[in-house]
Each structure stands twice: as structure tokens, then as C-alpha cells.
Amino acid sequence: MSHTARLPQFAMPRPADLAAAPRGPLHPRLKQARLEAGVTLAQMGRALGVSPQQILKYETGQNRLCASRLPSWAMTCGVTVDDLLGQGVEAPPGTLGEGVDSLVRAFISIADAGVRRALVETAKALAEADRQRRAGS
Numbered sequence: 001m002s003h004t005a006r007l008p009q010f011a012m013p014r015p016a017d018l019a020a021a022p023r024g025p026l027h028p029r030l031k032q033a034r035l036e037a038g039v040t041l042a043q044m045g046r047a048l049g050v051s052p053q054q055i056l057k058y059e060t061g062q063n064r065l066c067a068s069r070l071p072s073w074a075m076t077c078g079v080t081v082d083d084l085l086g087q088g089v090e091a092p093p094g095t096l097g098e099g100v101d102s103l104v105r106a107f108i109s110i111a112d113a114g115v116r117r118a119l120v121e122t123a124k125a126l127a128e129a130d131r132q133r134r135a136g137s
Helices: 015-020 027-037 041-048 052-060 067-077 099-109 113-136
Strands: none
Touching: 027 052, 027 067, 041 052, 041 067, 067 099, 067 113
């Protein structure tokens, strides 16, 4: 009986994974977003409810991040899920302002997921009100 070395099926990219992230593998963007946001492995682990070691596995591509955790990862890093998937758009120069860094750092320091969600919903409501105000002017 011959035993040939074979990669486990889960190690092969799935067509759905490639379709979901047309700009290549997801794991480098996960790490880039975390590092750019100044989030530690431990902070990201707490935000997702996993160990820092598991975060490292996601970032190296050793394990796949479940799609249901993408919004939490994105929110913790202050980016969108589209950004993580490589489908986001760049903000026009000069539109972000100097308060973004402090806003992201404050957001990251909030440990309670419910408070984070409330802050995101509040920001969305303020953005929509501002958009409507500008459209009416």
C-alpha cells in the first residue's frame, strides 16, 4: 500500500474564496489593516473572541477567517469589509482630516462590542444627516 504525501483538501484555495477576494489572498490585508490601525494581536483577539495566536494564524493564512468575523475585524481596524476584501475605494485626498487617527484609537480602546456597534450606527446616522444637509444646500 503506497502512502503518497497529499495536502489536505482544506489547504487548497476554494473557488468561493478566490471569488470573494479577487485581489488575491485575504490574509495579507488582514495584517496590514491591523498594523495600520495600531491594533495589537491581543486587542484583535479580544475583539474577535479568539486568542492572539489564532489572529496570527489568520494573518499568515494558516487558518481561514470565518466570513462572519470580517465585520468585527474591519470595525476594529476602522476600515470596511470591502477594504479587507480588496474592493474598497480610496478616500479623496484631504477628506479624512486629522481627527481620524484619534477617532480610530478611541474606537479601538472600547472593549464592549455593543458600545462599538452603537458608535458605528451613530457615525452612520451623522454621515447620512450631513449628506442630506449638503444635498439640500
